[in-house]
Amino acid sequence: MTDTPYYHCNGELVPATEATVSVDDRGFRYGDGAFETLRAYGGTIFEWDAHAERLEDTCEALGLDHGHSRAELAERINATLEANELEEAYVRLSITRGVQSGKLTPKPITEPTVVVAVKPLPRGGLEGVPVWDGPASMQTVKVRRIPDACLPAGAKTHNYLNGILARRELHDADEALVRDLEGYVAEGTTSNVFFVDEEGLHTPTTQVDVLPGITRRVVLECAEEAGIPVTEGWYRPVDVRQADEVFLTNTTWEIRPVALVDGIEFDTDAAPVTALLSRLYAERVEQACY
Amino acid sequence: MTDTPYYHCNGELVPATEATVSVDDRGFRYGDGAFETLRAYGGTIFEWDAHAERLEDTCEALGLDHGHSRAELAERINATLEANELEEAYVRLSITRGVQSGKLTPKPITEPTVVVAVKPLPRGGLEGVPVWDGPASMQTVKVRRIPDACLPAGAKTHNYLNGILARRELHDADEALVRDLEGYVAEGTTSNVFFVDEEGLHTPTTQVDVLPGITRRVVLECAEEAGIPVTEGWYRPVDVRQADEVFLTNTTWEIRPVALVDGIEFDTDAAPVTALLSRLYAERVEQACY
Numbered sequence: 001m002t003d004t005p006y007y008h009c010n011g012e013l014v015p016a017t018e019a020t021v022s023v024d025d026r027g028f029r030y031g032d033g034a035f036e037t038l039r040a041y042g043g044t045i046f047e048w049d050a051h052a053e054r055l056e057d058t059c060e061a062l063g064l065d066h067g068h069s070r071a072e073l074a075e076r077i078n079a080t081l082e083a084n085e086l087e088e089a090y091v092r093l094s095i096t097r098g099v100q101s102g103k104l105t106p107k108p109i110t111e112p113t114v115v116v117a118v119k120p121l122p123r124g125g126l127e128g129v130p131v132w133d134g135p136a137s138m139q140t141v142k143v144r145r146i147p148d149a150c151l152p153a154g155a156k157t158h159n160y161l162n163g164i165l166a167r168r169e170l171h172d173a174d175e176a177l178v179r180d181l182e183g184y185v186a187e188g189t190t191s192n193v194f195f196v197d198e199e200g201l202h203t204p205t206t207q208v209d210v211l212p213g214i215t216r217r218v219v220l221e222c223a224e225e226a227g228i229p230v231t232e233g234w235y236r237p238v239d240v241r242q243a244d245e246v247f248l249t250n251t252t253w254e255i256r257p258v259a260l261v262d263g264i265e266f267d268t269d270a271a272p273v274t275a276l277l278s279r280l281y282a283e284r285v286e287q288a289c290y
Numbered sequence: 291m292t293d294t295p296y297y298h299c300n301g302e303l304v305p306a307t308e309a310t311v312s313v314d315d316r317g318f319r320y321g322d323g324a325f326e327t328l329r330a331y332g333g334t335i336f337e338w339d340a341h342a343e344r345l346e347d348t349c350e351a352l353g354l355d356h357g358h359s360r361a362e363l364a365e366r367i368n369a370t371l372e373a374n375e376l377e378e379a380y381v382r383l384s385i386t387r388g389v390q391s392g393k394l395t396p397k398p399i400t401e402p403t404v405v406v407a408v409k410p411l412p413r414g415g416l417e418g419v420p421v422w423d424g425p426a427s428m429q430t431v432k433v434r435r436i437p438d439a440c441l442p443a444g445a446k447t448h449n450y451l452n453g454i455l456a457r458r459e460l461h462d463a464d465e466a467l468v469r470d471l472e473g474y475v476a477e478g479t480t481s482n483v484f485f486v487d488e489e490g491l492h493t494p495t496t497q498v499d500v501l502p503g504i505t506r507r508v509v510l511e512c513a514e515e516a517g518i519p520v521t522e523g524w525y526r527p528v529d530v531r532q533a534d535e536v537f538l539t540n541t542t543w544e545i546r547p548v549a550l551v552d553g554i555e556f557d558t559d560a561a562p563v564t565a566l567l568s569r570l571y572a573e574r575v576e577q578a579c580y
Contacts, residue, residue, distance in 0.1 A: 016314070019312065020310035020312055023297060023299060023309045031321025062455070063458050090392075094313070104457055105458075115313045145440065149434040150433065150434050151451055159320075159451045161322060161448075161449045167396070190394055
């Protein structure tokens with residue numbers, strides 16, 4: 001891959017430095033767009049159908065009828081990977097309503113903005129090294145997750161200030177433990193939260209407003225496969241702090257151990273469930289993509 | 291003014307069609323930006339100091355330290371108006387954190403994105419015609435306003451999906467009546483709400499999460515000047531529907547009468563308080579800008 005990657009922007013492959021949108025694009029003006037973060041392993045997008053389905057759900061929630069089929073989007077992603085000679089990559093697919101006259105009420109879409117951005121991301125997994133520099137450290141933050149009544153909880157949109165404000169509160173931590181308005185643990189800003197105690201594996205239920213992560217779902221399947229008891233429930237930060245193991249999941253990080261929650265240390269070298277699930281996850285990637 | 295206006299984009303005047311930002315701009319990726327909608331009358335920005343102060347408050351809330359003084363921003367706005375030979379105009383000033391590497395956690399800003407977009411907007415006011423086509427019609431929507439605990443209520447940001455979703459619910463109405471999570475009337479999606487009954491003028495208190503509009507504040511000053519009793523309180527949609535007069539305020543609309551709320555009609559030709567406040571507002575514009 002060259003120093004400057006090629007992005008796919010509105011139907012064309014262009015050098016990333018030339019991939020631009022109008023300042024009148026609704027994505028820029030209002031964050032009026034949907035996105036997915038994807039990961040290519042060996043040139044294959046892992047869990048593409050699940051990501052494509054969630055993108056469709058987000059677009060449905062926003063009424064963002066962009067007119068591109070799943071196959072067309074996959075083709076643009078593949079073309080971008082090929083142009084950059086990339087097989088192991090981070091991929092971000094964004095779709096906005098494009099430029100419309102300066103009114104807030106959206107009109108039917110004539111020219112949506114579709115962007116595929118990529119960068120190299122060496123494989124972690126069975127034999128590689130993880131993408132994260134080390135285990136995560138977390139801090140419970142004051143800012144609360146936006147409730148579903150205000151923005152659909154399952155929609156992955158370009159409105160990300162809530163997470164940015166959560167991240168800005170962090171001191172000596174790199175991911176926020178975000179609660180809902182009632183104080184229940186919801187998620188990280190870009191990740192789902194899991195913890196392990198004597199009862200088994202726990203993660204917040206989607207009845208608390210959480211983004212239903214695709215990695216979260218795959219990890220739950222891996223746990224079921226391994227016979228680990230799983231509870232999706234309502235938790236307080238103290239439940240996380242008192243756990244035996246804590247980890248985070250997202251498409252980029254896969255499974256990332258947590259070494260610190262609100263100053264409480266966790267020994268990530270003695271985290272057998274995290275290690276087992278990481279191995280099972282890597283095996284799934286292996287089977288699906290290589 | 292030419293067909294294509296000039297925008298001011300990152301320090302340069304460029305044709306609007308060439309005013310672009312990188313798809314890696316945090317404004318595009320995350321809606322990570324602040325903005326103000328301004329109005330120029332006779333070449334002068336009305337209530338510039340108040341808008342500049344609110345922009346500073348928004349940037350403070352987002353930790354968006356862009357390094358441009360109030361005077362520098364005013365200069366760019368004036369340069370844009372002059373380049374377009376515009377005296378009566380709508381102006382939108384946007385500032386984002388610019389392009390940073392692909393992480394959510396913001397870094398210190400090195401190159402913020404600063405955009406001034408303009409379009410002609412003939413004066414309404416004392417002798418002109420209002421910018422709105424006619425009185426507004428409102429509908430109470432299901433989507434609720436994002437609480438201050440999730441996004442600072444007073445911050446005017448590029449995260450506008452909440453308002454877009456509210457607008458999408460409308461049938462035969464052009465502005466939403468948006469409630470907070472407790473069901474109290476907060477605001478419209480781009481406007482503050484006022485109503486008049488036998489007790490005087492009412493508008494939701496800023497203790498309900500509302501954006502403290504600058505037009506709202508000027509209208510409250512006009513009401514005080516005219517000796518109209520004002521209550522800033524907690525209201526339900528039924529209070530609005532049972533009022534004698536209803537109107538909306540924002541910088542572009544100034545004071546816009548409301549003819550319909552949830553199917554209940556209001557006679558905007560028999561709305562003496564709305565008419566009085568509109569005249570007093572126009573007089574303020576006259577004194578300040580001409």
